[in-house]
Each structure stands twice: as C-alpha cells, then as structure tokens.
Amino acid sequence: MRVGLLTREFPPDVYGGAGVHVEFLARELGPLVDLDVHCWGEGSAADRAAGIQRHRPWSRLDDANDALRTFSVDLSMAAALQGRDLVHSHTWYANLGGHLAKLLYGVPHVVTAHSLEPLRPWKAEQLGGGYELSGWAERTAFESADAVIAVSGAMREDILACYPALDPERVHVVHNGIDTALYRPDPGTDALVRAGVDPDRPYVLFVGRITRQKGVPHLLRAVRDIDPAAQVVLCAGAPDTPEIDREFRTLYEELSAVRDGVRWIPRMLPRPEVIQLLTHAAAFVCPSVYEPLGIVNLEAMACGTPVVASRVGGIPEVVEDGVTGVLVDVDDHFEAGLARALDRVLGDPVAARRMGEAGQERAVTRFGWDAVARRTVELYEEILGGRKQA
Structure with a gap:
C-alpha cells in the first residue's frame, strides 16, 4: 500500500x-506501508532518500497572506x-493538498482533525481574511474525505457539529499516542540548572x-496567587501574532514584578x-480554552507528573480528575x-x-503509538477494500 502523508510540521520543524503526532505516526507507519511524507521546508538529498519531500511556499507569494502561501504548498x-x-x-x-490529490488521481483521502477552524475564531487575528480561506479549505476537505479521524x-x-453535512459513519476516533520509551522520568537536573530553575x-x-x-x-494571571514558595517555569514560544506576543510579554513582566x-x-x-x-515539575499545567486532546498532557503523565488542566475538549479523556x-x-x-x-497539588506532595504514578501507568497502558498506527492502517485497508468491492 503506497501512502502519502501530508503535513506542515515534520522534524526538525x-x-x-499536530507535528508531534505526525512525527511518531510516520515512524510507526513506516514498517507497515510504503510511506512518503510531504511537509513544509527546504529538502535535501538525505530527505529524499528517506521518503521525505519538503515543499516551500512559492517565492512570488513571499509577501502574500499566509493562507495563499499555504495553498501554493498544497x-x-x-x-x-x-x-x-x-x-x-x-x-x-x-488538507487542500490531500483533497486536490483525491480529485486529480482518484485516490482516497483520509483527514486527521487536530483542531477545527470554526472553533478557533482567534485565528482571524493571525490570518485576517485568510481565516475565511483556511475555513473553506478545511470544510471542503472534511466534507469530501473518505474518512475523518478524530483524536x-x-x-x-465537534466535527459533526461544525460539519453537519458529513456522514457520521465516516468519522472515526483514533486517540493520539505517546512514546513511553522516550517520555519517561529522567532523574538528571542539569537541564533545570541551565534554564535557571532551582x-x-x-x-x-x-x-x-x-x-x-x-x-x-489566563495562566499568567492565575499564578500570581499561588503558593509563593513555588517557581513558575514557562517554556513558551512561537507566538501566533505580534499582538499576543506583546500581551504575553506585558503579563510576564507584571508577574515577575510581584513574585520571584x-x-x-x-x-x-x-x-x-x-x-x-x-x-x-511539582505540577504540569495546561490552561487551554480549546484542546481536541492535548498530547503534552500525555507527555507530562508519562514522565510521572500530575497535571492541572482545563476541562475542555478531549482533555478529560486523558487526564482523570482526582486520579x-x-x-x-x-x-x-x-x-x-x-x-x-495548583495550590491543591503543591500543598499535598x-x-x-500518587497522581503522577497513576498518570504514568495510564499513559503506558492506553496510549502507545504502535496501537495508533495499527488502527490507522486498518482504516486505510477498510477504505481501499470498500472501493474494490464497489
């Protein structure tokens, strides 16, 4: 079976x-199917030898809206x-690249939904009018896809609510995964010292x-009031827009002024x-207002750390409240x-x-990438088998 996997993010970018998902899914799919990965970036001979083709936006569109640049990659x-x-x-x-390939070559198109444009209205701040284009591309691909995978x-x-024209039988749940051989407790502290963490x-x-x-x-305002003995460590980058970057920096400076x-x-x-x-970490915090699943919570759990997270989207399917x-x-x-x-977790080590140990066990037993890949290939086979019978 020859499969083309399409993504924006792929290592090292x-x-x-979503990028973490594709990275590990591709690793597990490789032995199961004849896989080509198509992603953004500048390609090399080593990439091509490994079945990775990188595509960059057309140079004529360097100053254009990001949605148009994306379509050129598609x-x-x-x-x-x-x-x-x-x-x-x-x-x-x-998604649009997959949809065009479906039309052009008559092959099935599978979509994995990591988020939904209608549920991310703040993207208009980043894309401007391009947000209408991103929504159009997603809707077109989803409604025409042979299968949609929800994480x-x-x-x-959410998918069926946003896209009621989509046949529910074509929407399948395959949870995100975690590599528990990679994500596991590390007793070393040298990285903490380099980062200035006590x-x-x-x-x-x-x-x-x-x-x-x-x-x-929300997090930067919330942690003003937690136990003053606790440090607050923010591994935060890649701001969506200059506006959210400025807001973050202002809140960070205000927080730094009131606690050490x-x-x-x-x-x-x-x-x-x-x-x-x-x-x-004494606690990992995920304050998302929208989160289809949240791989990072699985990563924290696999490292034996209790998680404080918002009760939204797929997070309750990963983080068991009180456990x-x-x-x-x-x-x-x-x-x-x-x-x-946060104070509840900090105040009762x-x-x-106990929560950290339970989280690690849950991550190991229920969310392995090998199982994700096998279920994905089964879905491919169902679709191709159905086409042959038709």
Missing part, C-alpha cells in the same frame, strides 16, 4: 501537537502525489505555544531537556480555579506523587 504537494494509493492529510495547512471522542462530536524548589511548568488557544494569558522564581524559556528546547523539566491530576472548568472563575487547583 515541529512546534505543536498545489506543490498534490503535484508530487501521483502513484500513491491513498493520501492522508493533517491540519488545514495540508478524541469530544473531537468527533532543583530544590517546587515549580509549576507550562510547555506550549503563545496562543489564545493554549490559554497562556518566574522563568521564561522562549526558545524551543531539545526534547531531552523538556523531558527533564517535565519529570521534576492523574485536577481538571478546572473554563468559566467566569477559570483563573481562580486554576490557582486553587504525597497526593501529587
């Missing part, structure tokens, strides 16, 4: 959960997919992009350093709820350790 991807038996796209950045049960409900003092950790979806402004032990790490850290930070962490309702009292939940 991974900045979000055209390049579609042109390179001849000879594939099936194409599988991830995020709106690649959680909550995500499946290993002997508890800290609350955030890892994610600076975006309204991730709820970073606040550390901002704006660069993308190597994965081993992130794992070490996750391991030693592997604490869930907080996103309501008018969200920031106060975050502060209370024995219970926190």
Whole structure:
C-alpha cells in the first residue's frame, strides 16, 4: 500500500501537537506501508532518500497572506502525489493538498482533525481574511474525505457539529499516542540548572505555544496567587501574532514584578531537556480554552507528573480528575480555579506523587503509538477494500 502523508510540521520543524503526532505516526507507519511524507521546508538529498519531500511556499507569494502561501504548498504537494494509493492529510495547512490529490488521481483521502477552524475564531487575528480561506479549505476537505479521524471522542462530536453535512459513519476516533520509551522520568537536573530553575524548589511548568488557544494569558494571571514558595517555569514560544506576543510579554513582566522564581524559556528546547523539566515539575499545567486532546498532557503523565488542566475538549479523556491530576472548568472563575487547583497539588506532595504514578501507568497502558498506527492502517485497508468491492 503506497501512502502519502501530508503535513506542515515534520522534524526538525515541529512546534505543536499536530507535528508531534505526525512525527511518531510516520515512524510507526513506516514498517507497515510504503510511506512518503510531504511537509513544509527546504529538502535535501538525505530527505529524499528517506521518503521525505519538503515543499516551500512559492517565492512570488513571499509577501502574500499566509493562507495563499499555504495553498501554493498544497498545489506543490498534490503535484508530487501521483502513484500513491491513498493520501492522508493533517491540519488545514495540508488538507487542500490531500483533497486536490483525491480529485486529480482518484485516490482516497483520509483527514486527521487536530483542531477545527470554526472553533478557533482567534485565528482571524493571525490570518485576517485568510481565516475565511483556511475555513473553506478545511470544510471542503472534511466534507469530501473518505474518512475523518478524530483524536478524541469530544473531537468527533465537534466535527459533526461544525460539519453537519458529513456522514457520521465516516468519522472515526483514533486517540493520539505517546512514546513511553522516550517520555519517561529522567532523574538528571542539569537541564533545570541551565534554564535557571532551582532543583530544590517546587515549580509549576507550562510547555506550549503563545496562543489564545493554549490559554497562556489566563495562566499568567492565575499564578500570581499561588503558593509563593513555588517557581513558575514557562517554556513558551512561537507566538501566533505580534499582538499576543506583546500581551504575553506585558503579563510576564507584571508577574515577575510581584513574585520571584518566574522563568521564561522562549526558545524551543531539545526534547531531552523538556523531558527533564517535565519529570521534576511539582505540577504540569495546561490552561487551554480549546484542546481536541492535548498530547503534552500525555507527555507530562508519562514522565510521572500530575497535571492541572482545563476541562475542555478531549482533555478529560486523558487526564482523570482526582486520579492523574485536577481538571478546572473554563468559566467566569477559570483563573481562580486554576490557582486553587495548583495550590491543591503543591500543598499535598504525597497526593501529587500518587497522581503522577497513576498518570504514568495510564499513559503506558492506553496510549502507545504502535496501537495508533495499527488502527490507522486498518482504516486505510477498510477504505481501499470498500472501493474494490464497489
């Protein structure tokens, strides 16, 4: 079976959960199918030898809206997919490329939904009128796809609510996964010291992009009121817009003025350093206002760390409230709820350790990437088998 996997992010350029998903899915799919990966970037001979084709936006569009630049990459991807038996796209950045390949070559198109444009209205701040184009590309691809994979049960409900023309039988749940051989507790503390974090003092950790979806402004306001003995460590970069970047910096400066032990790490850290930070955190915090699943919560759990997270989207399918962490309702009292939940974990190290151990067991037993890949290939086979019978 010859499969084309379409994505914006692929190593070494991974900045979000969708990129992590594709990285590990591709690794596990490789032994199971004849796989080509199509992603953004500048290609090399080594990439081509490994079955990776990188595409860049057309230079004539360097000053154009990002949505138009994305569409130029989609055209390049579609042109390179001849000879594939099936194409599988991830995020709106690649969905149109998969849809065009379906039309051009008559092959099935599978879409994995990592988020939904109608549920991210703040993207208009980033894309301007391009937000209408990104929504159009996503809707067109979803409604025409042979199958849509939702990364959680909550995500499946959102897909069907946003796109009622989509046949529910074509929407399948395949949860995100975690590599528990890679994400596991690391007793070392050298990465903490390099980051300016005191290993002997508890800290609350955030890892994610600076975006309204991730709820970073809410977090910066919430942690003003938590136990002053705790450090606050923010591995936060890749701001969506200059506006959210300025807002983040202002809130960070205000927070730093009222409490000590606040550390901002704006660069993308190597994965081993992130794992070490996750391991030693007293609590990992995920304040997202929208989250189809949240791979980063799985990563924290696999490292044995309790999670404080918002009760939205697919997060409750990962974080078991009171068992592997604490869930907080996103309501008018969200920031106060975050502060209370963090103090609850910080104030009871024995219970926190119990949550961390339960989270690690849950990550190991229920969310392996090998199972994700097998289920994905089964879906490919069902689609191709159905076409042959028809």
